[in-house]
Amino acid sequence: MTLALILAATVIAGLASVLAAAWMSMPLLSGAVGRMVSLSAGMLLATALLHLVPEAIESGADVHALCATLLAGLVGFFLLEKLAVMRHSHHYEGDGHPHHHGHDRDEAGPGGTLILVGDAIHNFADGILIAAAFLADLKLGLLTTLAIAAHEIPQEIGDYAVLLHAGYSRGRALALNAVSGIAGLAGAVAIYYATGPIPHVLPYVLAFAAGCFMYIAMTDLIPGLHRGQIDRNAVRQTLLILAGLGVILVI
Secondary structure: OHHHHHHHHHHHHHHHHHHHHHHHOOOOOHHHHHHHHHHHHHHHHHHHHHHHHHHHHHOOOOHHHHHHHHHHHHHHHHHHHHOOOOOOOOEEOOOOOEEOOOOOOOOHHHHHHHHHHHHHHHHHHHHHHHHHHHHHOHHHHHHHHHHHHHHHHHHHHHHHHHHHHOOOOHHHHHHHHHHHOHHHHHHHHHHHHHOOOOHHHHHHHHHHHHHHHHHHHHHHHHHHHHOOOOOOOHHHHHHHHHHHHHHHHHO
16 A cells, blocks of 8 residues: 555656646746745745754664765765766746856757656656655655655656657657656555565665755755846745745645
8 A cells, every 4th residue: 555655656756747837838927936835945945944854863873874874865965966977957047047158949859859868767756755754754754755756746747848848749748758767666565575585775765855855945056046037036035945845835
C-alpha cells in the first residue's frame, strides 16, 4: 500500500507540473511564472527547514552526520548544475517569459536533447525524495510531493520552451516531458527497496533532500527575484514567499 501511494504521488507530481507548464506557456498565462517562483521558494524552504530537517533529527541519527549530509546535498546540486547534468539554468525576464541563454534556433536541437536527459535525471532524484518522505511519515510525503510539484512548474515551462524552439510540436514536447517523468518512478522504487534492508539510511536521505530544496530555493529561485528578472514587484514577491511558508505551516 505504501509503495502504491509513493508511485501515485510521484506520477501526480510529475504529471501535474508538466500539464501546468504547458498550460501556463500559453501567451495569456505566461505572466504567472514569476508568481509561481516566489510561492515555490517559500514552500521549498519551509518544507526543508520545518519538516525534513526536524524529521531527520528526531530519528536519533547523529546530528553532525546529518548536517554533513545536508551540506553534501547543497554542494552536490551545485556541482551537478555546473556540469549541466541535473538542472538547467532558466532565466526569466520581467515579461514573465523564460529565456535560455546560448540556445537559439540554430543550436536548439542538441539543447532539446540535453533538456530531456537532464530532466529525466532530475525526475529520478525527485522520485527518491518523494519516496523517502513517505517512508518517514505520510504527512511529510504529501508536503514533499506538493513542494516538488510547485518548484517543477517554472523549470518545466523552460524545458517546454526549449523543445518548442528545437522544432517539436506542442503535443510532442508535452509527451516527451511526460515520458521523462518515468524516471521519477524508477527513483521512487529504488529508494523504497533500499530503505528496507538499510533503515538507517532514511534520515540521511531526508537531510540530503533538505539540502537540495534549500539549494534550489536560494540559488535558482530567490536570486532572480532580487534582480527583478522574474517579478519586479518586491511587495508581491514577499507576500507570495510568505504564502508559500503559510501553505506548509497550515498543512
